[in-house]
Amino acid sequence: MTREPREEDLLRESAPQVLGALVRRYGHFDACEDAVQEALLAAAVQWPRDGVPASPRGWLITVASRRLIDRLRSDRARQERETAAAAQEPPGTLLAPGPGDEHPADRDDTLTLLFLCCHPALSAASQVALTLRAVGGLTTAQIASAFLVPEATMAQRISRAKQRVKSTGVPFRMPDENERPDRLRAVLQVLYLIFNEGYTATSGPALQRVELATEAIRLAREIHRLLPEDGEAAGLLALMLLTDARRRARTRPDGALVPLAEQDRALWDREAVEEGVAIISRTLPRAAIGPYQLQAAIAAVHDEAPRAEDTDWPQILALYRLLERVAPGPMVTLNHAVALAMVAGPKAGLDLLATLDSDTRMARHHRLDAVRAHLLEMAGDREGARSAYRTAARRTTSLPERRYLEGRAARLTPLHE
Amino acid sequence: MKYLLMIHMNPTVWETLSEEERNAVFRAHDDFQAALKESGELVGFAALADPSNTSTVRVRDGVASSTDGPYVEAKEFLAGFYTIDAETPERARELAALIPDARYTAIEVRPVMDESGLEM
Numbered sequence: 001m002t003r004e005p006r007e008e009d010l011l012r013e014s015a016p017q018v019l020g021a022l023v024r025r026y027g028h029f030d031a032c033e034d035a036v037q038e039a040l041l042a043a044a045v046q047w048p049r050d051g052v053p054a055s056p057r058g059w060l061i062t063v064a065s066r067r068l069i070d071r072l073r074s075d076r077a078r079q080e081r082e083t084a085a086a087a088q089e090p091p092g093t094l095l096a097p098g099p100g101d102e103h104p105a106d107r108d109d110t111l112t113l114l115f116l117c118c119h120p121a122l123s124a125a126s127q128v129a130l131t132l133r134a135v136g137g138l139t140t141a142q143i144a145s146a147f148l149v150p151e152a153t154m155a156q157r158i159s160r161a162k163q164r165v166k167s168t169g170v171p172f173r174m175p176d177e178n179e180r181p182d183r184l185r186a187v188l189q190v191l192y193l194i195f196n197e198g199y200t201a202t203s204g205p206a207l208q209r210v211e212l213a214t215e216a217i218r219l220a221r222e223i224h225r226l227l228p229e230d231g232e233a234a235g236l237l238a239l240m241l242l243t244d245a246r247r248r249a250r251t252r253p254d255g256a257l258v259p260l261a262e263q264d265r266a267l268w269d270r271e272a273v274e275e276g277v278a279i280i281s282r283t284l285p286r287a288a289i290g291p292y293q294l295q296a297a298i299a300a301v302h303d304e305a306p307r308a309e310d311t312d313w314p315q316i317l318a319l320y321r322l323l324e325r326v327a328p329g330p331m332v333t334l335n336h337a338v339a340l341a342m343v344a345g346p347k348a349g350l351d352l353l354a355t356l357d358s359d360t361r362m363a364r365h366h367r368l369d370a371v372r373a374h375l376l377e378m379a380g381d382r383e384g385a386r387s388a389y390r391t392a393a394r395r396t397t398s399l400p401e402r403r404y405l406e407g408r409a410a411r412l413t414p415l416h417e
Numbered sequence: 418m419k420y421l422l423m424i425h426m427n428p429t430v431w432e433t434l435s436e437e438e439r440n441a442v443f444r445a446h447d448d449f450q451a452a453l454k455e456s457g458e459l460v461g462f463a464a465l466a467d468p469s470n471t472s473t474v475r476v477r478d479g480v481a482s483s484t485d486g487p488y489v490e491a492k493e494f495l496a497g498f499y500t501i502d503a504e505t506p507e508r509a510r511e512l513a514a515l516i517p518d519a520r521y522t523a524i525e526v527r528p529v530m531d532e533s534g535l536e537m
Contacts (some may be wrong), residue, residue: 125457125504148419149460149502157457197533209533250536259537370537397418400534 007047010056011040012218015137018060020109022068023172029116030162031071032064033134039064040137110135111226112174114219117161118187121168126161127190128197133158136215146209147197187223188236188292191216195240199247213244224279231287234279235296241276242299245269257404261308273303291327294319313342330362334371346379366395370405377412386412419460419502419529420509425522426496434521445517453501458512460500468494493522500529 015036022032039060053059117131129147132138144154175183198212220237227233249263258264280296287293298319305311320336333356341349353372356362373388386409393405431439453459468487475482487494499516503509506526513524 123504125502147502152454153457153459153502156454160455160457246536257534257537367535374537397528397530398534399530399532401537402530404534404537 007044007052010052011043011060012137014057014060015040016110016113016135017057018064019134020113021061022064024109025065026068026072027172028068028072029172030159030166032068033162035064035068035071036060037133037139038067041139108174110222112172114187114223115175115183116165116170116172118183118190119165119168119170120183120186121170122161122164124190124193126157126164127186128194129154129157130161130165131190131219132194132212132215135219138215142211146212184227184230184233188220188232191220191223192236192240192292195220195244199243210247213240213247216240217244229287231283232290232292234283234287235290235293238276238280238283238296239292239299241272241279242296242303245272245276245303251400255400256407257400259404260302263308265306268303273300276300277304289322289326291323294323294326298323311342313339317343330356330359330365331367334362334367337375338371341375341378346375349375350379364395366392366401366405369395370401373405373408377408382412418504418506418509418531419500420506421527421529422499422501422509422513422516423495423525423527424497424499424516424518425493425525426518427493427522429492430521442517442521445515449499449515449517452515453499453512458501458503460502462497462499464497465495 018039019032019036022036023029026032042063043056043060047053047056113135114131117134118127122130129143132143133140140155140158141151143158144151147154174180195213195216198209198214198216217237217240220233220240223233224230224237245268246260246263248269249265249267250258252258276296277300280293280300284293284297298316301312301316301319317336317339320332320339324332324336333352337349337352340352350372353368353375356368362368369388369392373385373392376388377385389405389409389412393402393409396402396405434442450459450462471487472483472485473488475484496518499512501509501512503512506528509526513519513526516524518524
């Protein structure tokens with residue numbers, strides 16, 4: 001990611017608005033998306049050399065429109081009607097107002113684009129890639145490097161996603177009122193996926209992926225700004241901020257994972273914690289409760305404890321009980337068991353964990369073994385803990401997790417072995 | 418999630434194939450590569466030379482030594498691989514079944530370790 005930071009921000013913020021303006025005018029989401037991407041690339045070359053134009057967005061719309069018209073013209077197979085209409089309309093009439101003037105369509109465009117990119121007809125990987133390019137304004141090369149796949153592969157994924165959007169014939173407008181809650185949930189899920197892709201990155205080549213967490217927060221902030229009344233949009237932003245706040249403490253310089261209880265809390269980003277706590281505090285009392293808000297509330301309780309031993313576990317346990325009612329699932333039960341163990345002792349936690357043994361989604365999952373190991377260690381069963389840590393280490397497909405779990409197992413190995 | 422699809426080769430089995438059958442295997446690989454490129458799931462692939470070209474390197478007490486031949490002697494050996502980026506393990510296995518060698522020997526599907534990790 002090599003562009004100048006300020007120009008990069010400007011380009012990325014403009015991307016959905018420029019694309020929205022083009023699609024509303026010309027249709028052809030796929031061709032418009034390519035044209036905007038070309039305009040963004042042109043700007044990345046020209047602006048550092050010639051200076052940023054007075055109206056960056058107008059510049060982008062003009063350049064993207066020209067590219068689009070050239071393309072539509074050269075493609076005789078396309079409907080001539082639209083080509084003619086596009087050619088007659090000078091790009092100047094599309095110019096967005098200058099900075100400071102809020103274009104009324106911008107709000108809808110960003111949201112409409114998000115809904116389109118996270119359309120349920122697309123696979124999760126396609127939703128993620130298309131969102132990052134069409135709404136996030138990232139280049140294919142940037143997305144490819146973040147996901148550690150060749151650029152050609154990512155290009156193909158994006159192109160297929162656009163073909164799919166085209167073939168489903170989804171119009172470029174907000175989904176109907178009655179399907180909007182489901183569609184918004186899909187959008188939030190895609191953003192959380194992008195966030196986790198970046199948040200879990202530790203070291204080495206994965207470090208670039210940190211940008212993904214930043215991008216997910218930027219987009220979540222945008223949705224929260226556009227839909228301030230939506231509790232789950234607020235909850236997701238708070239959850240991301242409160243989780244991301246711990247990033248610097250989460251790994252040692254050599255890439256080793258540091259568990260929450262052992263993190264140096266002085267390294268936490270206090271500003272992000274405060275912002276996350278403020279958002280969740282004002283959202284919880286007035287919005288319909290949902291899983292992102294509850295997870296954010298749990299993260300807030302963790303982040304507000306000055307030391308690990310100050311953590312308000314009864315509060316966290318109450319929140320997990322609520323979460324288990326609102327959004328039950330094996331991962332929730334898993335974390336619930338940890339909270340229960342902290343309040344009622346490891347035996348209670350282990351009993352709850354045992355209910356997951358028959359769950360086919362979890363039975364061979366390393367997280368179940370890892371939590372069991374932790375609770376057995378708490379209970380003083382060193383042998384059982386060591387064996388469960390080793391099982392977890394074998395089952396995980398994450399290098400830093402394996403290293404961490406092997407380390408825990410080794411700590412429990414008697415010296416004479 | 419990325420997976421390595423390992424193509425195992427058994428020369429005894431391979432030698433029993435007719436030229437036509439062998440050519441069909443090569444063609445099927447071309448088709449498989451094209452399909453993976455088309456679907457946006459291809460990360461990389463390579464065919465490996467016969468194990469008779471292999472040397473094995475060891476370092477003991479700081480001294481490197483090299484011997485001819487593979488580390489593990491076996492009837493079957495790794496003949497090539499595809500690295501794919503698939504959304505589910507089921508999809509990875511579905512793709513593995515499209516590799517022509519699956520009909521004669523076997524394809525091993527192994528997840529590639531991720532550099533990322535969750536807070537524990």
